[in-house]
Amino acid sequence: MKAPICEVCLKTDDILCPADEKKLQEGIISELDVKVARLLYKLIGDADVEFKKAVEAGDLVIIMVGEGDVPITIGKGGKNIKALMRELGKRIRVIESVEVKGTDDVKKLATDLLYPAGVFGVNIVYKPGGGTYYKVLVLSRDRKKLPEKAEVLESILSQIVGQEVKINFI
Numbered sequence: 001m002k003a004p005i006c007e008v009c010l011k012t013d014d015i016l017c018p019a020d021e022k023k024l025q026e027g028i029i030s031e032l033d034v035k036v037a038r039l040l041y042k043l044i045g046d047a048d049v050e051f052k053k054a055v056e057a058g059d060l061v062i063i064m065v066g067e068g069d070v071p072i073t074i075g076k077g078g079k080n081i082k083a084l085m086r087e088l089g090k091r092i093r094v095i096e097s098v099e100v101k102g103t104d105d106v107k108k109l110a111t112d113l114l115y116p117a118g119v120f121g122v123n124i125v126y127k128p129g130g131g132t133y134y135k136v137l138v139l140s141r142d143r144k145k146l147p148e149k150a151e152v153l154e155s156i157l158s159q160i161v162g163q164e165v166k167i168n169f170i
């Protein structure tokens with residue numbers, strides 16, 4: 001398994017090596033990344049999977065993995081997800097990580113995260129005082145299909161994208 005911390009740190013439950021501790025202090029990785037990386041390593045060990053990062057909001061944790069790595073991460077019958085839910089006390093979603101460069105990427109990510117609600121489109125909005133945010137358009141009739149509260153999903157999306165994301169019902 002590839003992770004944002006080294007193999008030695010994956011195998012311990014203790015402190016981090018100086019290099020990984022520095023990443024944590026600089027905010028390149030989070031406490032949650034370290035925790036999820038170690039739990040995943042216990043579950044999937046040397047499987048050919050890349051764990052990229054984890055974000056959380058409300059009672060939801062999103063685990064981002066490399067292309068094609070979702071099924072192994074989830075495990076047979078969702079057994080890894082169930083184990084992670086027990087350990088973290090939160091609901092878990094595993095998604096393929098997306099490098100966000102524009103609205104198409106935000107749309108792909110939002111489509112994944114908001115399922116079974118559909119995403120109608122994504123716009124960039126220019127704020128009056130400068131700066132931009134992404135507006136994800138969802139049909140009002142799909143509001144009830146959102147897997148989580150809109151605020152939780154907005155927080156998750158903003159953390160992944162690294163820029164403000166708002167959900168708008170049309």
Ligand SMILES: [Zn+2]
Pocket residue numbers: 005006007008009016017018019020
């Ligand atoms: Zn390390």
